[in-house]
Amino acid sequence: MSTYLVKRLLLMIPTLIGISLIIFILMVAAPGRPGDKGQAFGEINATTDPTKEKSKGESQRLFRRQFALDRPVLWNGWTSLADDHVRTTVETAAADQEAVGIKAKREAKERLEDWGYYAVPALVRILDTTEADAQSRILYWLRFSATRLPVQPYGRVLDEETVRRNAAWVAENAELAKWGFLPNDPPVRRAEVLSLWKGWYAKNRARWEWSGLEKARIGLTDTQFGTYWGNLLRLDFGVSHVHKRPVLALIAERIPITVSLAALSILIAYLLAIPLGILSAVRPYTLDDRIVSTGLFFLYSLPSFFVGTLLLRAFTVGDPWDLFPNSSWRGEGAARLNTWEQLRDVIWHVTLPLVVMTYGGLAALSRFARTGMLDVIRSDFVRTARAKGLSESAVVLRHAARNGMMPVVTLLGGVLPGLIGGSIIVEYIFNIQGMGLLTIEAINNRDYNVVMGEALIVAALTLVGILISDVLYAVLDPRISYK
Amino acid sequence: MRSDGALRPSRPADATASYWNVVWAQLRKNRIAMFALGCVRLLLLIAICAPALAFNVPFVMRASSAWSAPILDLLFDRFVFPGGVDVFFNLILLVLPVWWGAARLGRGLRPADEAVRGPAFVAAAIVTGLALVYLLFGALTGATLVARLLGAVVVPGALALAISAARPRAVRGGALARARWVCLLLFLVGFGLLMGPWKETSPLVDYRARVRALEATSDGFAVFPFVPYHPDNVGELGSSTTGRSLKRPDGENLLGCDLNGRDVGARLLFGTRISMTIGLVAVSIFIAIGILLGSLAGYYQGWVDLAIMRLVEVMICFPTLFLLLTIIAIFESRSIFLIMFVIGLVGWPGVSRLVRGEFLRQRNLDYVTAAKSQGLPERRIIFGHVLPNCMGPVLVSATFGIASSILTESGLAFLGLGDTTAASWGQMLNAGRSEGQWHLIFAPGLAIFFVVTTFNLLGEGLRDALDPKLRR
Numbered sequence: 034m035s036t037y038l039v040k041r042l043l044l045m046i047p048t049l050i051g052i053s054l055i056i057f058i059l060m061v062a063a064p065g066r067p068g069d070k071g072q073a074f075g076e077i078n079a080t081t082d083p084t085k086e087k088s089k090g091e092s093q094r095l096f097r098r099q100f101a102l103d104r105p106v107l108w109n110g111w112t113s114l115a116d117d118h119v120r121t122t123v124e125t126a127a128a129d130q131e132a133v134g135i136k137a138k139r140e141a142k143e144r145l146e147d148w149g150y151y152a153v154p155a156l157v158r159i160l161d162t163t164e165a166d167a168q169s170r171i172l173y174w175l176r177f178s179a180t181r182l183p184v185q186p187y188g189r190v191l192d193e194e195t196v197r198r199n200a201a202w203v204a205e206n207a208e209l210a211k212w213g214f215l216p217n218d219p220p221v222r223r224a225e226v227l228s229l230w231k232g233w234y235a236k237n238r239a240r241w242e243w244s245g246l247e248k249a250r251i252g253l254t255d256t257q258f259g260t261y262w263g264n265l266l267r268l269d270f271g272v273s274h275v276h277k278r279p280v281l282a283l284i285a286e287r288i289p290i291t292v293s294l295a296a297l298s299i300l301i302a303y304l305l306a307i308p309l310g311i312l313s314a315v316r317p318y319t320l321d322d323r324i325v326s327t328g329l330f331f332l333y334s335l336p337s338f339f340v341g342t343l344l345l346r347a348f349t350v351g352d353p354w355d356l357f358p359n360s361s362w363r364g365e366g367a368a369r370l371n372t373w374e375q376l377r378d379v380i381w382h383v384t385l386p387l388v389v390m391t392y393g394g395l396a397a398l399s400r401f402a403r404t405g406m407l408d409v410i411r412s413d414f415v416r417t418a419r420a421k422g423l424s425e426s427a428v429v430l431r432h433a434a435r436n437g438m439m440p441v442v443t444l445l446g447g448v449l450p451g452l453i454g455g456s457i458i459v460e461y462i463f464n465i466q467g468m469g470l471l472t473i474e475a476i477n478n479r480d481y482n483v484v485m486g487e488a489l490i491v492a493a494l495t496l497v498g499i500l501i502s503d504v505l506y507a508v509l510d511p512r513i514s515y516k
Numbered sequence: 517m518r519s520d521g522a523l524r525p526s527r528p529a530d531a532t533a534s535y536w537n538v539v540w541a542q543l544r545k546n547r548i549a550m551f552a553l554g555c556v557r558l559l560l561l562i563a564i565c566a567p568a569l570a571f572n573v574p575f576v577m578r579a580s581s582a583w584s585a586p587i588l589d590l591l592f593d594r595f596v597f598p599g600g601v602d603v604f605f606n607l608i609l610l611v612l613p614v615w616w617g618a619a620r621l622g623r624g625l626r627p628a629d630e631a632v633r634g635p636a637f638v639a640a641a642i643v644t645g646l647a648l649v650y651l652l653f654g655a656l657t658g659a660t661l662v663a664r665l666l667g668a669v670v671v672p673g674a675l676a677l678a679i680s681a682a683r684p685r686a687v688r689g690g691a692l693a694r695a696r697w698v699c700l701l702l703f704l705v706g707f708g709l710l711m712g713p714w715k716e717t718s719p720l721v722d723y724r725a726r727v728r729a730l731e732a733t734s735d736g737f738a739v740f741p742f743v744p745y746h747p748d749n750v751g752e753l754g755s756s757t758t759g760r761s762l763k764r765p766d767g768e769n770l771l772g773c774d775l776n777g778r779d780v781g782a783r784l785l786f787g788t789r790i791s792m793t794i795g796l797v798a799v800s801i802f803i804a805i806g807i808l809l810g811s812l813a814g815y816y817q818g819w820v821d822l823a824i825m826r827l828v829e830v831m832i833c834f835p836t837l838f839l840l841l842t843i844i845a846i847f848e849s850r851s852i853f854l855i856m857f858v859i860g861l862v863g864w865p866g867v868s869r870l871v872r873g874e875f876l877r878q879r880n881l882d883y884v885t886a887a888k889s890q891g892l893p894e895r896r897i898i899f900g901h902v903l904p905n906c907m908g909p910v911l912v913s914a915t916f917g918i919a920s921s922i923l924t925e926s927g928l929a930f931l932g933l934g935d936t937t938a939a940s941w942g943q944m945l946n947a948g949r950s951e952g953q954w955h956l957i958f959a960p961g962l963a964i965f966f967v968v969t970t971f972n973l974l975g976e977g978l979r980d981a982l983d984p985k986l987r988r
Contacts, residue, residue: 051830059846334969336923338930339961342949350952454835461931462949472838473931476845488842492833
């Protein structure tokens with residue numbers, strides 16, 4: 034049994050990798066993300082207020098840095114930027130719009146922006162071999178690239194080392210910002226600035242000298258892909274830019290509600306479905322069976338959002354009834370009540386949502402239970418049991434039902450994704466602060482980290498659910514041995 | 517669907533009846549499934565004829581002793597029907613009568629008249645086409661030049677389709693076949709013209725108000741569709757629609773009106789179009805993907821199978837709605853076609869599992885070995901020989917898939933994440949939820965329930981018909 038479990042757990046790893054890969058592809062494909070290309074630098078020239086320009090450009094850059102959007106997707110080859118490439122890019126970024134086209138100009142600017150610190154050596158080198166005007170353009174980008182943004186992930190406490198590092202960066206940035214010259218500055222000033230930059234670069238040269246191994250490491254890790262996986266392995270799903278909190282904390286808050294609702298509704302569905310299935314299979318094709326089957330068929334086809342809306346309208350508004358609350362899973366002052374009252378309060382709140390979540394699964398399960406029982410009830414061992422003179426209830430419950438219910442148990446793995454998916458709708462209708470509602474809110478707020486984190490967690494949860502149902506099957510059916 | 521295939525008397529006994537003939541004969545015995553099939557046909561008919569059932573423009577009207585048929589002009593108006601789905605169905609509405617009539621005509625010809633058939637159809641096509649062009653557009657005083665041109669292109673194209681629908685076997689070779697393709701091309705060009713941005717639009721008129729005014733003063737006369745309202749109230753003044761806001765059902769608006777004064781009945785009828793398109797398109801996409809991947813996995817096995825099955829496992833772990841939401845979240849604007857595409861993209865794992873299983877059963881059978889030994893290309897073995905034998909279960913899952921796709925789309929629209937411009941039932945239900953009005957909840961809710969039940973019943977019937985154990 035334990036070997037089987039270990040094997041199953043190991044098999045989950047490629048599936049999890051596949052899931053994360055799909056999420057990553059979706060994230061990269063997402064057009065129009067906040068801080069996406071085209072939004073970063075394009076409009077900055079359009080505004081007239083230079084201070085505003087700067088702050089807007091900087092905040093965009095910060096945002097892109099935080100979410101690693103300014104890095105290449107798969108491979109980072111910026112550790113060895115060719116001088117000529119950098120030179121032509123700088124020239125294109127500064128060229129006339131008519132000469133190179135607005136698109137090429139914008140792309141060149143964005144490329145320089147993204148290179149950032151990686152472009153410093155190349156920029157310093159080409160500074161030597163250029164004259165006058167071009168020099169000032171290169172110097173502009175050198176100042177830009179040499180500035181390191183102290184990234185502060187909001188909603189998190191920084192450790193001391195990061196704080197110290199950020200302070201050092203800020204100090205250096207302030208120093209570097211002074212080293213520029215205006216177009217009509219005297220040549221003496223120019224030479225002075227240039228020597229300052231060269232001196233600084235010579236002193237800090239080691240920052241850009243990577244060994245082959247380090248280059249490979251940067252190439253693989255300092256990319257969108259690498260950052261994503263690195264964060265995943267640390268169970269870091271990023272930060273919600275709406276809630277200003279880590280996504281994991283947000284989700285952890287919501288998981289208990291959604292999972293306990295789903296678990297409860299599965300429990301209720303099984304408790305009702307199995308007796309119903311047995312009852313209608315014991316007397317197949319009689320009137321009772323037909324009524325139950327037809328009723329279940331219609332229940333199965335009833336959309337949950339329709340039933341939910343009807344229940345909400347009928348029982349919560351006070352026209353005609355006002356029996357249940359219309360939102361949340363517990364009352365406002367619930368925390369002050371004692372345990373017993375709290376329990377009553379929660380039950381009062383979740384009755385309607387549970388009904389909506391349960392009936393669909395109930396219908397599917399009891400149809401399965403019926404077919405499972407029908408398959409078994411005609412088999413030889415049941416006839417033998419009858420022939421032995423066992424009572425009808427013993428035959429049905431102890432001999433037939435235990436075997437007939439096997440397929441129903443395996444169905445758990447199939448019901449679970451549907452149930453968790455359905456919880457979105459139930460939480461939306463009854464305004465329950467679970468994972469589903471979080472997803473909808475995140476989509477409406479374009480809070481992609483939350484959306485993707487949710488998808489990952491939900492898929493992982495489903496995977497665990499399927500595992501549980503498989504293990505359950507192994508435990509229940511002694512004929513199957515997992516060696 | 518050719519309903520008379522299995523029962524044609526000229527066929528010898530059941531021994532030579534094909535697999536699908538047997539299945540069809542089985543299905544015919546199932547009264548509930550046949551009822552469901554009838555309902556499906558009815559739904560399709562409603563979807564196609566929606567503007568003939570609900571439209572705030574009259575079929576014919578007489579104003580100051582001049583007759584006109586405004587409905588024909590406005591059927592392809594960019595402001596009256598801005599959505600691609602509506603344009604498509606309106607085109608079918610225009611083509612359907614011709615198509616159907618030609619098909620009837622074709623069946624009337626005896627098999628002995630083989631020599632007559634070709635020329636007869638060409639003549640019929642030309643005559644009917646000319647007549648229709650004259651009838652539809654030439655006689656209309658208000659018809660623009662573009663509309664006339666369109667009439668000249670669309671109607672012959674429709675006829676060509678009608679011919680091929682009528683006798684697909686008779687026109688399979690020779691000059692007639694080429695003529696059919698030319699006509700089809702013309703038809704597509706016509707369709708492109710219809711969709712084209714240079715279609716002139718007439719100024720929007722509130723025909724109901726105009727007819728009322730005419731009736732009061734002179735001998736004005738108009739025949740409106742059964743529900744004389746447009747699903748989006750196009751052409752009506754805001755002042756006249758606000759008065760109908762949240763109106764309860766009465767004699768005038770049989771199912772009441774929503775918050776914006778739009779008639780629920782009209783929206784319901786036009787919602788059929790959305791649901792049917794969603795069902796058919798999304799299912800076609802996921803069946804195509806599922807068949808392709810499943811057959812590759814089942815036929816080649818080995819690492820291909822391993823890779824595809826891992827992908828299936830990954831896809832199954834995502835609850836459908838969550839994955840859909842995640843994909844849809846990244847799109848700025850959500851058109852109904854995007855929703856269809858995404859639903860199709862998400863639904864395939866079940867189908868590919870099914871097809872793979874069937875392939876695993878079939879691939880070692882003698883006929884496959886025979887095909888291989890003849891040196892047939894693998895493409896032909898997979899798609900020409902093995903696949904047709906696996907289509908039974910696929911058909912069943914496609915039928916259930918239509919139901920679940922419609923349900924999924926309604927769910928998305930209910931959450932406010934669908935196409936907000938389309939008259940989708942789910943969106944109507946969501947409006948009913950937020951307004952708390954019974955008539956706004958029941959109408960779309962029951963419509964969704966009815967469609968889903970219909971397709972589920974049909975799916976069950978098909979499953980029983982395909983099951984050899986249940987064969988009677």
